[in-house]
Amino acid sequence: MPTLVSHPDEVKVVSRRFGQGAADIDKYVELDGYKAVQEAIAKGPEWIINEMKASGLRGRGGAGFPTGMKWSFVPKQSEKPKYVLVNGDESEPGTCKDHVLFLHDPHSVIEGTMIAGLAIGSKLGFIYLRGEYRYLLKIVEKAVADAYAKGFLGKNIFGTGVDFDVITQTGAGAYEVGEESALMESLEGKRGVPRIKPPFPAVVGLYGGPTVINNAETIANAPHILLMGGEAYAKLGSERNGGTRLFGISGHVERPGVYELPMGYSLRKAIYDVAGGIKDGKKLKAIVPGGSSCPVMLPEEIDVGLDFDQMGKAGTMLGSGGIVVLDETVSIVEFALRTIAFYQHESCGWCIPCREGTDWIKKTLTRVYNGGGNKKDVDNVQYLAENMLGRTFCPLGDAAAMPTIAFVKKFRKEFEDYIAGNKAGTPIITVEQLVGAH
Amino acid sequence: MPDVKFTVDGKQLTAPAGTFLIEACKTNGIEVPAFCYYPGISLKAACRMCVVRIEKMPKLQTACTTPVSEGMVVQTETPEIAQARKATLQLLLGNHPLDCPVCDAGGECELQDMTFKYGAAESFYAEPKHHREEQKWSPVVYYDRPRCILCYRCISMCGEGMDVFALGIQARGSSSVIAPNVPAQMSPDDLAHVDCEQCGMCIDACPVGALTSGTYRYKTRPWEMNHVSTVCTHCGDGCKTTLGVRSTSDGSEIVRGDNRDKSGINNDFLCNKGRYAFDFANNETRITQPLVRQPNGELKPVSWETAFDHVGKKLRELRDTRGGKSIGVIGSNRTTNEEAYLLQKFARTVLGTNNIDHHRTADYVSFAQSLAGNTDRTASLRDTLTASAILLVGGDPTIQAPGTAWNIRTNVRNHRGRLYVANSAEIKLRRQAKSFLHLAPFGYSALASYFAGDAAAGSEAVGDTDALTTFREAIKAEENLLILIGSELRGKDLKKLIDFGLTLPGAKFALISDYANSRGAADMGLLPDLLPGYTPLAGNTTFAEYNTPAAPGLDMIEIFEAAERGDLSALYVVGSNPVSRYGIDPASLKDTFVVVQDMFLTETAVLADVILPAANLYEKSGSVTNSYGDLQLVSKAGDRAGVRTDFEMIVRIADKMGANMRELIPFGKGTRADMGQSRGVHSGEADRHAVWLAANNMEPKLSPFDPFAILDEIQRLVPGYNLLRLQLLSGNDQHLQPAASSNGLVQIGSRRDLVLPANDTLFTSGTLGRYSTMLSDLQHNESLRPPTGLTQIQPAAD
Amino acid sequence: MSEIANTIFSPELAARFDKLVTIYPLRRSALVPMLLYAQDEVGYVSDAVIAEIAERIGLLELDVRNVLSYYSMLRTKPAGKYNVQVCTNISCMLRGGYEILDHCKHKLGIGHKETTSDGVFSLEEVECIGACCWAPAIQINYDFHDDLTPEKVDVLFQMYRDGQGKDVK
Ligand SMILES: Cc1cc2nc3c(=O)[nH]c(=O)nc-3n(C[C@H](O)[C@H](O)[C@H](O)COP(=O)(O)O)c2cc1C
Ligand code: SF4
């Protein structure tokens, strides 16, 4: 069971009820649960969307799209039913924040789903959890059942005449299904291959109906925003990046864990203060700041605020908020190989550049890693990655290319030295293992 | 849709709103490369080859999924784009085996062409390639995963195009494979297979050599073949097919059938028979020498001269002694119009008999009679692709006329055509139907009566008469309905249905028959009581020059009844197997002089006194008319030493009978043509030349063996066959409407029902099909099908 | 279509499936969960499972195979009673994921996607399982075990062998 951590710099909004037994519906209600949704019913969609816009909340799934705006794109009139879809596929390596959210506060996700439904005029929401989260699915299923039992879900909720249903759904192992349109395919019982866009989900989504899809954490923020007011929420964060965010700090730090920090919080402080600094007093070598797809950062680059814009300016991304810290013992060649191996394994295979590019880069880096590299390999890897970038069907190709390019560019010498026989760091993967797994 | 204006590579273009950029470019002569895009099937955007630069867009965009929009400014070939395509090709070639020298697709491979164009040949790939064994999915479909570039065209062809869904995509990422519907572990031989219609559309659509054909693989290279565009011989659709031929020691052998020329009435389509069942032509049991029965009963090979002499002399003698009325002639569903026309003219004017018929697979006589006096009421096969609504009564195009079925499915899918099906069987096309009326067995007659206004007949046609009413009302509400009719409707029933249809504004009709020239055979007058173009025998002026006997002749059945009675002195059978088809007792022909022109020793041929080895449709030139009345050019592709065209044989027999050749065939004035030397590979060219001369008002010099010599007369005399020569010769189909004129309607009511559908399955084709090894293999393959579970029906909802 | 006469599943699971296909706007949405739940009960997705699920939803078996082969948690071969899934992705790797994997291999005497001869354990190296902050982590029959050391793994295995292990299915 994941251990809860805390730090004085944390500003707890979505994590407010963590550790307080809020998975229990009565406890949740006692802690102001299901208040926001009732207020939302009373005040109507326009008010909800205005508050959401005012909150400056940006998608916590990775891309950081303004949530209020996303909701407002859904057409008011639609022949087909509209849907709310909660993305709990959480599969980006380095990310485990939704895990804690489902574990400690499942009702906030349900309530958020209802609010999104009210905002766009939908009567049915889906909460999709990755297949590996079976025990969390049970927790969410129980929460849903309890909410039905109390009349918070179903017909005539809270006696207001409004209907809303929630269906929980499980995946079965596929990173790509986290991509919004692939997730819809999966939910429709198909292979998790993304769809051609446009049309975008807000117009043609699940079952062809207009659909709002949000990350679980994004959705769970909605009730809090309505309760505290959009503006108050916005003020917690930085410019154009409202509120707080769950950051999962993992890897070589003293106190790994999921912390809720205000948007714009210093990356340096997150690593050195919040997470207790580098484990065992070692030196920092690199940071992968927002899940494995984000370009790697060097120790000298960490004086930056953790928000979408500042991280973008720093040449990387805030991503999914999973900060992975690497100490001096890590071999970047190995780390890059493990990263691309993941994308090779998870590429859906639909489009040529991603399918072949991840496969080729992985094969080349494997050969390099096993001592069979030659000088041109570094250039080749960079060439391949650069030619995948921006050319693939969905962003998974970019997610594989971006970190690869960054590793090769920022640690070029380490690759060259490695090929020449001077291996930095302490490689730990054995040949057999990597071949066996993928 | 309104047109939008946009700019591509500096050119101002317009296209209807909603057109995809890739199509708009193509229409304007700008080629955008693509692997996964294929017109008419669902969009994939998977190969990323079609990327273009669109102003104001941050990234390169795929032309295959981008609709044109007003003011759009597009670049399709910049260094940036070329680099993107080059890199994509390099990536593909990484795992692609570079076995082009032995690959079937070498020389006609889209990947090869693109690699050449973008200079991606130089490879820096140094990793081990993924390997997988090649798989034999069926006698005709092989899959080579390493060559596969995963464009998914095959899957769409099979699923969307064919409504078969035998191919899927399995695993993911670089392990992805195209998988057939019978997995290895569920198959008796532990190998994966396809359980499907074996149409080969997957192979056709494959841009590389990943899917290859059992008949063609590793046989030859594309550039070593001649490619001849002609018409498939197997069903009434008359699909355009391109035959790949190669010279052999005794002629030229057909090694491939495909649909590389997509201009035909079949559009993208070709079925398994069109694609593979050309191999009857290469069958070893083919007769290649004339055979004459000796007094001891044996068949002995003789020279052509001897054979013709014998036949000519004998027929003349029998005509002169026992009269033309004692001679019967049976024509073919698979010979050309020219041959059919010549045959009936020969029968009527040289043999002096109206005893002429053919194996009728649909009642074109009643069809023509019912439409008499109407114009523009018949539909072309092309209309099945575009009609806004189609009513299909009877028939099962999926099996009988696969090209029609393909067009209908495409229409429903891409043009939202509304299909109404009334059938006593749950035919597969009901899945595309907006409404399916399940008729009682033999309910067609009652349905026709119901449509014609007899309300009481409704309950005989279907159990649920409410459904019937709804069905009829829906049809009545349709404008420009295409009414497709199966051979179940004949005579009065057919007339009732057509009469009903004629009350609907804009309704058009077509009657489905079974062979390449079934319609042509009827149009050309292989009928005992009608001259070509359904012209009545009595009182016609059109064929006045003919000196035809005025009384109707014997029909197919009557001819054999006459033989039974000893009243048939001679029987001349051209390309037909009535003995097997009509279950004729061989003994009944014992007193008849029988001449058979055929490729094989069929049940009919073995009874003959003289057997003349015939060329088939792929070995001659001329024209055929499909079920719909679409006329097309047949071109000589294969050749076999020792056989002759039916046309030539008829001419030679007539000559030997002392007929006036100039009357029989109006060949050119002042001809220097030498009888007997115009056949062979050069004849086609000579024909074209002559026609060109004619078109330019110069004097043609044709040989009497040239089928085009008689086309003049067909054009001149046969109602409805006012075709355009240059259209024909340039390989374009044209729709003809040989409906009889309304005055002097033929009374056919007294004839018995002579329609005998071929009842072919997907893997049979009349007598001819028996000589196709590939069709036999497919039948055998079919018998190995796992009993259940794999080919259930895809519910429409998903 | 949904109620199947000779189901291969337990009455509970069959009843659950009867309901599952009805709750979505389209029956097909039940496919992925059904495959997973069937696997939990049968041990893997067998040909019989595929046939019954295809029938329940009204799909071609090919369709079911297409989908099932996409998802990495679904398997078409039996696994051990307890399926040990070791994450070696970046966060776990940095904190000893590979060491844990090596240890499991030695301890169980099997490799990736193999099963012990007694059928009790099978082993799999998997991608990130969402336990990055508590790395290194493994899952045994869906149950998470984190912050592991080889010693803790030994204790765990013993627990499962003794039948004390939790099974979250
Ligand atoms: C390959 C890929 C994987 C993704 N995985 C996830 C995921 O596991 N969870 C998630 O919330 N979003 C994921 N996303 C982002 C979603 O596509 C989508 O942007 C997000 O669910 C929108 O929600 P938000 O606006 O609340 O962030 C992924 C995107 C891509 C391209
Ligand atoms: S980039 Fe292409 S292959 Fe990769 S996951 Fe997206 S669509 Fe699939």
Ligand code: FES
């Ligand atoms: S043709 Fe556009 S992506 Fe393949």
